[in-house]
Structure formats: C-alpha cells, structure tokens
Amino acid sequence: MFIQLSLALNHFIDNDLSLAVDQKNLLLKKHKLHLADSLDKGHWTTNLCLVGSGIAKKNPNELATKLAAVIEATDGVDRVEIAGPGFVNIFLTQDAFLQQAEQTINLAPGIDSSQQEKIQIEFVSANPTGPLHVGHGRGAAYGDAIARILSSLGHQVEKEYYVNDAGRQVDILACSIFLRKFSCIDDESFPASGYQGSYVLEIADSIELGGDTQPIQKDELCKNLPGDPEAEIDELIARIQSNYSDLWPIIRAGGLAYVTRSIKNDLTEFKVEFDQWFFESSLGELSNETSEISKALHQVKQNHAYEKDGAVWLESTKFGDDKDRVIIREDGRGTYLSADLAYHKNKLDRGFDTIINVWGSDHHGYIKRIEATIEAMGYSKNQMQVQLVQFANLFEDGAKVKMSTRSGNFYTLKQLIDDIGPDAARFYYLSKQADQHLDFDIGVARTNSKDNLYYYVQYAHARICSVQKKYLALGGSLPKAFNKIDGFHACDELIQLALNFPFIVKSAGENLQPHLIIYYLRDLAQGFHHFYNETNILKAEEQDQVNMLRALDLVKNVIASSMELIGIEPLQKM
Numbered sequence: 121m122f123i124q125l126s127l128a129l130n131h132f133i134d135n136d137l138s139l140a141v142d143q144k145n146l147l148l149k150k151h152k153l154h155l156a157d158s159l160d161k162g163h164w165t166t167n168l169c170l171v172g173s174g175i176a177k178k179n180p181n182e183l184a185t186k187l188a189a190v191i192e193a194t195d196g197v198d199r200v201e202i203a204g205p206g207f208v209n210i211f212l213t214q215d216a217f218l219q220q221a222e223q224t225i226n227l228a229p230g231i232d233s234s235q236q237e238k239i240q241i242e243f244v245s246a247n248p249t250g251p252l253h254v255g256h257g258r259g260a261a262y263g264d265a266i267a268r269i270l271s272s273l274g275h276q277v278e279k280e281y282y283v284n285d286a287g288r289q290v291d292i293l294a295c296s297i298f299l300r301k302f303s304c305i306d307d308e309s310f311p312a313s314g315y316q317g318s319y320v321l322e323i324a325d326s327i328e329l330g331g332d333t334q335p336i337q338k339d340e341l342c343k344n345l346p347g348d349p350e351a352e353i354d355e356l357i358a359r360i361q362s363n364y365s366d367l368w369p370i371i372r373a374g375g376l377a378y379v380t381r382s383i384k385n386d387l388t389e390f391k392v393e394f395d396q397w398f399f400e401s402s403l404g405e406l407s408n409e410t411s412e413i414s415k416a417l418h419q420v421k422q423n424h425a426y427e428k429d430g431a432v433w434l435e436s437t438k439f440g441d442d443k444d445r446v447i448i449r450e451d452g453r454g455t456y457l458s459a460d461l462a463y464h465k466n467k468l469d470r471g472f473d474t475i476i477n478v479w480g481s482d483h484h485g486y487i488k489r490i491e492a493t494i495e496a497m498g499y500s501k502n503q504m505q506v507q508l509v510q511f512a513n514l515f516e517d518g519a520k521v522k523m524s525t526r527s528g529n530f531y532t533l534k535q536l537i538d539d540i541g542p543d544a545a546r547f548y549y550l551s552k553q554a555d556q557h558l559d560f561d562i563g564v565a566r567t568n569s570k571d572n573l574y575y576y577v578q579y580a581h582a583r584i585c586s587v588q589k590k591y592l593a594l595g596g597s598l599p600k601a602f603n604k605i606d607g608f609h610a611c612d613e614l615i616q617l618a619l620n621f622p623f624i625v626k627s628a629g630e631n632l633q634p635h636l637i638i639y640y641l642r643d644l645a646q647g648f649h650h651f652y653n654e655t656n657i658l659k660a661e662e663q664d665q666v667n668m669l670r671a672l673d674l675v676k677n678v679i680a681s682s683m684e685l686i687g688i689e690p691l692q693k694m
Contacts, residue, residue, distance in 0.1 A: 124195065159612060163616065169206035170205055172206075195216075217612070221674055224678070239270055241475075242263075250315060251532045254536050255511035257512065279393070281396070282463065283398065295314060298324075314353055386532075386533050403462045419498075436493070439496060441488045476505045477507070481555065510556060512558045514562060544565050575694070578691045579694055591669065609668075614675060615674060
C-alpha cells in the first residue's frame with residue numbers, strides 16, 4: 121500500500137498544487153507518509169497538507185479535503201479522516217491491511233537499485249598493544265551492525281580494521297615485553313609509561329628467541345634514565361634498538377603478532393569478522409620515494425604545503441581546519457596525520473563511493489584535519505563520514521569497572537563475552553545512540569527478568585515458538601495466509617506494529633543508527649507480551665485463531681530478522 125498511497129500523493133502534488141520546481145522538490149523532501157502509531161488514527165497518516173500549505177500558501181484543511189478525495193479513490197482504502205491542521209489519516213480495508221502483512225512476512229526492506237553504493241566501514245582499529253577492553257566492544261558492535269544493515273539494503277559493504285603497527289605505541293609495547301622477557305626492571309621500578317598488565321608477561325613468555333642470544337646488560341640498560349615518564353620510555357626504546365638490534369625485531373614482531381591474533385580471536389567470538397586487515401606498515405617509509413606514503417605526501421606538497429622551521433606544513437586552514445598541520449617533522453619523520461593522509465588516499469583510490477570511519481568520541485577534533493587532507497588531495501570530503509562512538513561505562517555491584525590499558529587494570533571484551541555472552545553484550549552496546557554515553561550493569565544483564573531488555577525481547581521470540589509448538593502438538597498446522605474476514609480483530613494492533621519493520625531498517629541504514637532497531641524490538645516485544653497476556657490464543661475461535669497464529673508468525677519473523685541485522689541469534693526457548 122505504501123507505493124499506491126505514495127503515487128496518490130504525488131498525483132495530488134502534480135495536479136492540485138501549482139508549485140515551481142524548487143517548491144515541489146522541497147515538498148517531496150519534507151512531507152511524510154508513515155504508518156499510524158495507533159489504529160484509532162488509521163493505518164497510514166500524512167502531513168502533506170500541513171507542510172504543503174506553507175509552501176503553496178493555501179489553507180491546510182482545504183488541501184486536506186481535496187487530498188482525501190484523491191486517496192479515497194485508491195484501491196484498498198476504506199475511508200479517510202482529516203485530523204488537526206491538515207493531517208490526513210488513512211484507513212484501509214481489512215483485505216488490503218492483511219495483504220500488507222503478507223508482503224511484510226517476506227521481509228525484503230531493500231532500496232532502489234539506483235541508490236546502491238560501494239561502502240567501506242573502518243571500525244575498532246584499536247592499537248595492537250593489548251587485549252580489547254569493554255570500551256572497544258561498543259565500536260565493534262556498532263560498526264558491524266551498520267555493515268549488516270547497509271548490506272541488507274543492497275549496498276556493497278566492506279569492513280576493515282586498520283592496524284597501527286608502525287606507531288610509537290607498538291615500540292612501547294615491544295620495550296615493555298623486552299623488559300619483562302629479560303627481567304630488567306622489578307615491578308616497583310617498571311616504567312610508568314610502559315604497558316604493565318599481566319598480559320605483557322604472557323606475551324614475553326610466548327616469544328621464542330631461538331639459538332643463543334647475547335647477554336643483557338641490565339644495569340647499563342637502565343641506569344641514568346630521564347625522570348620524565350615519556351622521556352624515560354623513549355630512552356629505553358632507543359637503547360634496546362641500538363644495543364640489541366638482533367633481539368628488538370624479534371620481540372617487536374612477536375608482540376605485534378600475539379596481540380593482533382588475540383584481537384582477531386576476541387572479535388570472532390564477538391561475531392565480528394573483517395574483510396580486510398590493513399597494516400599501516402604497508403604504506404611504506406617516507407625514505408622510500410616509491411612508497412604509498414611518499415607518493416601521497418608528494419601529491420599534497422605540490423600544491424598545498426609549505427616549509428617552516430625545517431618542517432613541512434599542510435595548508436589545512438584552506439579547507440576549514442582551525443590551523444595548519446605538520447605532516448613531516450624537522451627530522452624527516454612523518455606525523456600521525458601523514459600516515460592517515462596516505463591511508464585515506466589508499467581507501468579512496470580503491471573506488472569506494474563512501475568511506476565511513478567509526479571513531480571514539482575523543483577523536484572529534486581530528487575530523488576537520490582528515491577532511492582537510494582529503495580535499496587537499498583532490499577528493500571530496502563528502503565521500504567520508506565519521507561516526508563518533510562514546511566508550512561504554514560498565515558497572516558491577518554499583519561500582520564502575522576501570523579500563524586502563526597502560527596499567528593493565530581493565531575488564532576485557534573477552535571477559536564480558538564469557539560473563540553474559542556475545543549476543544547480550546552486542547544488544548546492550550547498541551541500546552543507545554552511539555554518540556551518547558552508555559552505562560550498563562552486568563548484574564542486570566545476567567538476570568531473567570523484564571528489567572533485562574535483552575531477555576525481554578528474546579522471551580517474546582521464544583514465547584511465540586512455544587505457542588506454535590503447542591498448537592502443532594494439538595494436531596493443528598500453522599496457517600499459510602491470513603483469513604481475510606471482515607472487521608478488525610485483536611491481533612491487528614500487533615500486525616500494525618510489525619509492519620514498521622522495513623521502514624525502521626531503512627531509517628537505521630540511512631541515518632547509521634542501529635539503536636533504532638533495539639528501540640523497535642523493545643516496542644514489538646512489549647506489544648506482543650501485552651497481546652499474549654490479554655488473549656488465549658489456543659482457545660480462540662477458529663477464524664480468529666488463524667489470524668492470530670499468522671500474526672504471531674509475522675512478529676516472530678520480524679523479531680528474528682531484526683536481531684540478525686544486529687548480529688544476534690534469536691532463541692527458540694529460554
């Protein structure tokens with residue numbers, strides 16, 4: 121019916137409103153046709169006349185009267201009511217209403233093929249310096265969910281993890297492993313800027329050096345270190361690289377491999393798989409003129425860079441940044457921005473229509489810099505979208521769980537998965553808009569009660585499975601179609617709620633907001649539980665029972681499909 125009603129509205133706009141092209145386009149963009157939130161207000165409602173009155177400078181109720189006549193002539197429409205200042209509520213015949221429901225059971229939200237895009241989503245991309253903690257889990261759940269939703273709508277989606285294996289943080293990890301491997305420093309004197317978690321010792325124990333190794337001069341290595349924590353760790357790194365050049369690459373590569381493998385395993389258990397693991401080191405070195413990073417920076421330097429104080433600066437203020445940025449330091453080393461510049465060039469050169477970066481909210485100030493680099497390279501900044509995700513705050517027994525990678529005092533994503541399962545964790549991560557703070561209590565997530573929203577939704581699906589099983593045990597067979605009898609019935613409100621599925625999915629995809637599906641699941645579960653508690657389905661009259669069972673099958677399919685879109689398996693029993 122959505123298509124038929126849309127055509128009727130477009131006919132009205134074309135033939136009953138005298139609008140210029142720009143006015144017409146504005147009206148087409150602003151007016152809404154959507155399912156009514158209650159059958160008392162009809163099956164469909166539109167604000168076309170209210171919006172159109174301001175554009176066409178006409179009385180909204182007069183427009184509504186004319187529109188009502190157009191809609192009433194549409195097949196499947198029973199009657200039309202005008203409500204308020206120009207709202208039009210549309211009531212369908214029962215036959216048309218149930219036909220809509222049959223179509224929704226097939227569950228194919230989709231989009232127009234002309235709107236399909238090749239999209240890359242880069243998310244998580246945590247530094248490979250330790251296990252993923254629960255804060256990373258939210259970005260993982262979010263990125264994977266929007267990938268699933270966009271794929272369901274027909275887009276070609278590729279998921280990517282960017283491994284920052286060329287940065288200082290990996291050197292700090294390698295230094296920390298080295299100190300633990302050879303027991304260079306005791307716990308009390310261990311560098312404050314090093315990685316101190318027990319996992320560092322586990323990595324150190326796992327690395328096999330092979331053959332004879334030169335003795336470690338512990339006293340020489342650790343004497344006369346700077347007092348500043350950052351300077352201290354940098355000096356240790358420099359000494360190890362200089363004096364133990366044979367051991368350093370083994371330790372560094374072994375640590376990087378161990379952590380990367382651990383991250384991959386945790387994400388797999390969290391039901392997140394990536395199509396591409398992109399290593400920063402693959403961009404090459406600035407010293408190599410043929411490397412990707414050198415070519416990218418050369419492209420920028422030709423038109424939008426200058427030298428100052430021995431460094432190379434990007435004229436990022438030309439492209440909306442608040443100040444120009446260094447891309448090559450005085451000593452010839454690249455900055456974080458230079459690597460990101462080359463990486464985004466690589467992304468865009470792979471032919472994606474849109475690249476979506478899922479970043480932590482602490483990267484808000486970085487957006488303008490990346491947009492500037494994209495435009496400086498000759499691309500459109502509109503090809504990139506940045507979605508900011510707030511880290512989740514985890515509570516247990518009323519106390520906030522600490523998350524500090526450096527100190528090693530943190531609750532890992534693996535621990536959360538082992539505690540409440542990947543599905544419950546994903547559900548709660550997605551239960552709120554991504555750029556808003558999220559607090560969730562592990563204790564609540566463990567309970568089998570309506571206070572646990574995940575359980576409440578899963579219970580709705582399991583309950584329907586149970587009703588169907590009992591009906592089959594009584595010798596019945598599940599109906600293949602609705603019984604199109606006259607009049608409205610107890611299950612119609614529930615059907616109306618289920619019909620929103622394709623519109624929710626489309627909205628979640630267009631706005632990159634998977635939490636809309638969680639909200640929808642909550643409302644659908646609430647609607648079902650209310651219906652179930654008020655209705656004895658198995659003792660209903662046969663003609664009503666057919667429609668009830670068919671409606672439950674619709675709701676079950678919608679719940680299952682909604683869950684699958686966010687990476688959750690619907691349960692058959694609780």
